[in-house]
Amino acid sequence: MPNPASHPPMRDALSPPNAPTRRTHRLRRRLVACCFRRLLRSTDEQLCEPDQLPVRGIHRVLVCRPNHRLGNTLLISPLLAEIETLYPGAEIDLVSAGCAARNLFTRRFQVRTVYSLPRKIARHLWATIDLLRQVRSDTYDLAIDACNDSQSGRLLLAIAKARFKLGYPGEQSGRKSAWRDFPCPVHLAHRGVFLLRTAYAGKTEQAWPPLNLRLSDDEKMQAREALKAVLGGPGRSPGKQPVIGMFANATGTKRYPTDWWKQFIDCLQTLRPDICIVDLVAEHGQSQLGNHFASYYTRDLRRLAAVIANMDGFISADCGVMHLAVASGTPTLGLFSTTCSGKYGPYGTNHTAVDTRPLGAADVATIAADWLALRC
Known part of the structure; x- marks a missing residue:
């Protein structure tokens, strides 16, 4: 059985597998600027x-x-x-x-x-x-x-x-x-x-517009039925207990190791035994949470967003799917280990970014549990 951690990051629209080095990128920019x-x-x-x-x-x-x-x-x-x-x-x-x-x-x-x-x-x-x-x-x-x-x-x-x-x-x-x-x-x-x-020559006084895909009611309804099936029937359907989506993939150094996710989830489930975790599987099709949870897989981005829209919360590292969750309207907790949360973090009243660099997996789980307590 292949090790999920060895698979390349999700490539739907995040990063090509052989991304150029920073030095190559700088040289390319200089060449373009010169030409x-x-x-x-x-x-x-x-x-x-x-x-x-x-x-x-x-x-x-x-x-x-x-x-x-x-x-x-x-x-x-x-x-x-x-x-x-x-x-x-x-x-x-x-x-x-x-x-x-x-x-x-x-x-x-x-x-x-x-x-x-x-x-x-x-x-x-x-x-x-x-x-x-x-x-x-x-x-x-x-x-x-x-x-x-x-x-x-x-x-x-x-x-x-x-x-x-x-x-x-x-x-x-x-x-x-x-x-x-x-x-x-x-x-x-x-x-x-x-x-x-x-x-703009006129007045603009409204708040910053949020990320929003404007999912239709039909898209959300179909996704709700799909999520019910994933959860195994009416006993674990959305609304019966908090459903939390997790996406364990990201590009490069932004991705947390499988062992880190195991420690994080073990601690989170101890603090919040009532939550139901759904593993959102990356494009390579292999679970990075060990196939221990109900999972959902699709390469259709709007379909994925509609499924997340039916969840009570979403947790992932800084990645494109994190922004997709924000755009779906579901409260999102973004975990940042290398990038700047002020530049890339989820913004809005229901979304939060956590700088995990000085923290262990258990510490982050405690923060996540407190964050979930405010929302579900």
Whole structure:
């Protein structure tokens, strides 16, 4: 029997198995910056300044976020919601990478097209060129580079034809911009929203939009029936006892060892013997919790989110599925061992991030038990 811990991380939209090293990534960025320096500077000169985006007349919007990771894809959902709020009569096109955005966002009423760049552009050069031609063939009222310091996003912004272009000025820009006076928000989910609100000429006083997939009642109902079957019938169905989803996978150093999860769960069950744990299995199909719990497996992201939406709580390390749980609306506890919770953590009144670096598995379980006591 293969050891689950030896399997590669979930690859639905998180990270390719042979991700480049940081050094290779830096060299690649320098090469791109060198080749497209003039184009990038020219695009920076076209960026919309704060308070210059009109309140009316924005009907065709392009959002550029060419990233294949599930978490980064989900973190633009607040920007989509903000566009829908400020420009309720607008139509949105989205350029992403991989298949996550198409699976997650095509059902949104105002989203017209989701363009998906292939992960390996060099291997699919003609398909990539054809997609870029499609983007170039449309004329937009507003094009948004949704993340600062993204060369691919800035190149897409350069390619797009739009009356207004919105993005953070790059480091290579010599232009004196009013954006320099506005500090960039720490959390990635806030940055695109901050860009749009700051450029918008009208008033925006609402709270930060949450991550939200806008799951339909039908999706949730079908998932509720599936979860009942997973739990083994009406005696253990949702509502009879707290159902807690756990996802034990993550990429690289963010993933906790199997032994850590065993200690964590043993302690948590001692503190909360009433909870029912559901093991959400990663794409490789092998349980990382030892097949000791009811489990659910799917490669359909909306289906997975709908199942999580029927749970009372969700616990995982920092990963794309953690953000998927937040977007489902289920209270989520994110465990952070290497990354910055202020930048990537689940935000909102029902969600919490825990820095586990100074803590043992039992200490984290105690925190989780206290957190669950406030919610179920």
